[in-house]
Amino acid sequence: MARVSESEFDAVLLLSFGGPEGHDDVRPFLENVTRGRGVPPERLDEVAEHYHHFGGVSPINRLNRDLIAALEAELAEQSRDLPVYFGNRNWHPLLEDTVARMADEGVRRALVFPTSAWGGYSGCRQYHEDIARAREAVGDRAPELIKLRQFFDHPLFVDANADAVCRARDELDGDARVVFTAHSIPMRADERPGPDGDPHWYSRQVHEAARLVAEAAGVRDYDVTWQSRSGPPHVPWLEPDVCDHLEALHADGVNAVIVSPLGFVSDHLEVVWDLDNEAADKATELGMSLARAATAGTDPRFVTMIIELVSEHLDGWQRRKESPLVAAGCTVNGRLCAVPCC
Ligand SMILES: CC1=C(CCC(=O)O)c2cc3nc(cc4[nH]c(cc5[nH]c(cc1n2)c(C)c5CCC(=O)O)c(CCC(=O)O)c4C)C(CCC(=O)O)=C3C
Numbered sequence: 001m002a003r004v005s006e007s008e009f010d011a012v013l014l015l016s017f018g019g020p021e022g023h024d025d026v027r028p029f030l031e032n033v034t035r036g037r038g039v040p041p042e043r044l045d046e047v048a049e050h051y052h053h054f055g056g057v058s059p060i061n062r063l064n065r066d067l068i069a070a071l072e073a074e075l076a077e078q079s080r081d082l083p084v085y086f087g088n089r090n091w092h093p094l095l096e097d098t099v100a101r102m103a104d105e106g107v108r109r110a111l112v113f114p115t116s117a118w119g120g121y122s123g124c125r126q127y128h129e130d131i132a133r134a135r136e137a138v139g140d141r142a143p144e145l146i147k148l149r150q151f152f153d154h155p156l157f158v159d160a161n162a163d164a165v166c167r168a169r170d171e172l173d174g175d176a177r178v179v180f181t182a183h184s185i186p187m188r189a190d191e192r193p194g195p196d197g198d199p200h201w202y203s204r205q206v207h208e209a210a211r212l213v214a215e216a217a218g219v220r221d222y223d224v225t226w227q228s229r230s231g232p233p234h235v236p237w238l239e240p241d242v243c244d245h246l247e248a249l250h251a252d253g254v255n256a257v258i259v260s261p262l263g264f265v266s267d268h269l270e271v272v273w274d275l276d277n278e279a280a281d282k283a284t285e286l287g288m289s290l291a292r293a294a295t296a297g298t299d300p301r302f303v304t305m306i307i308e309l310v311s312e313h314l315d316g317w318q319r320r321k322e323s324p325l326v327a328a329g330c331t332v333n334g335r336l337c338a339v340p341c342c
């Protein structure tokens, strides 16, 4: 599985979620995200407000462009002649348009780096669906697209996050509790089994990543929490919510926290709103100090990790991973994983 084929690849494609870039984009973007997903209109109104608060602009596209620039620089440094394309699920540049452009420019086979470290529906399977849909839209001339594997336990992803936790710790005096957060998902979705047949595939990967980051940062006690839940209120999602958890910690006498958004790879809207506004306000209200750790962003280790994932295919490199949990997610042309991980 480490190597899909011996033959060559002629491009890399960064595949992400996408975000609006102005007030008028917000509604149509949210319609794209939630089509057929049963998210109540009240929740959409609330989330729309978060985007409008920032001029209708999510930082996510800019952050992805920054990551692409860093990746291109590193590829050039290594004299690798691989152009990097950018396509999104929910907003421009849309994956369909990018795949059409790749075909126009003669790309035949490309490796796809998804900006999600995880298995599960939202983190993995939906990206396979995006790839299949985009290729279908482009037709016969669509390039072959090979999605890179999940990287939740890659040592360089772990190190980048651990270092960010250490930097956040330096901002605070004295002891602070480390609280990791990842995007909540419906409990029913999390009950799907992983390749080992055991349920809770996504949340187990998140717990495993948290354990590795804590160990690398020399942190003994930490918590795993969830953020940004949506869906109707009667549907259970993964808990505790990060803000509720701050209250529980406060009640236990904790007065300083480091919040690490390990579930995300960049400081996009769910990080800057749900953590830098909501969780930060909650901490202030409780009289706690809070330092928010950075996401992997353009940390050079994260950029190198992407190149290592590419090299697993280009050069037959050994997969580096620190956890016994399987890292699936690598398939051709949007086929679902052979293991039933999502
Ligand atoms: C697991 C997971 C990741 C991590 C993996 C990955 O990164 O892919 C992730 C990332 C992201 N989620 C994002 C934004 C949104 N997610 C929503 C809705 C949902 N996310 C879900 C899960 C996840 N989401 C789920 C189960 C839903 C409910 C609807 C459904 O079942 O599909 C909604 C709709 C409104 C709402 O309901 O909150 C929005 C606007 C942004 C972009 C932020 C920006 O614009 O900067 C990013 C990176």
Ligand SMILES: [Fe+2]
Pocket (backbone or CB within 6 Å): 119, 120, 124, 125, 328, 329, 337, 341, 342
């Ligand atoms: Fe998968």
